[in-house]
Amino acid sequence: MASLDALPAQVQDLLGRARPGIAGIADIGGKFNPSDVILDQTVPMRRLIGGVAGQRCIWLTVEYGGVGHYEKKLEYRLIVDKWVQTRGASPERAPAVWPVITR
Numbered sequence: 001m002a003s004l005d006a007l008p009a010q011v012q013d014l015l016g017r018a019r020p021g022i023a024g025i026a027d028i029g030g031k032f033n034p035s036d037v038i039l040d041q042t043v044p045m046r047r048l049i050g051g052v053a054g055q056r057c058i059w060l061t062v063e064y065g066g067v068g069h070y071e072k073k074l075e076y077r078l079i080v081d082k083w084v085q086t087r088g089a090s091p092e093r094a095p096a097v098w099p100v101i102t103r
Contacts, residue, residue: 001028001050001051001052001053001060002028003027003028004017004025004027004028004048005027006053007053007058008058008083010082010083011058011076011083014076014083014085015048015060015062015074016046020042021041021042021043021044022038022041022043022044022045023044023045024044024046025044025046025047025048025062026043026044026046026047026048027047027048028047028048028049028050030044030047031043032044032045032046032047032063032065033045033065034063034065034069035065035066035069036065036066036067045064045065045066046062046063046064046065047062047063047065048060048061048062048063049061049062049063049071055078056077056078057075057076057077057078058075058076058077058083059073059074059075060073060074060075060076061073061074062074062088072088073087073088074087074088075087075088
């Protein structure tokens with residue numbers, strides 16, 4: 001997967017693609033805020049790293065900025081013609097405690 005554009009519109013909505021500022025999500029390689037210091041309210045706190053899409057299932061890796069900077073695996077499944085997030089955090093909440101991933 002090379003871009004958020006490759007995802008179905010419904011999955012883009014679930015990810016918060018259209019949300020402005022820190023609630024949104026940046027595309028692969030796009031600008032995002034990796035720290036807990038928010039200097040620019042227009043920059044998302046999350047960024048798509050990559051993923052794999054099939055006809056009925058999509059797996060994504062999303063990078064979350066903040067004090068506990070980490071990556072999260074998300075899974076979406078097409079159930080009765082509707083994409084549903086089946087694993088991972090919703091855009092409104094992140095897990096309370098996750099290990100910091102260093103590179």
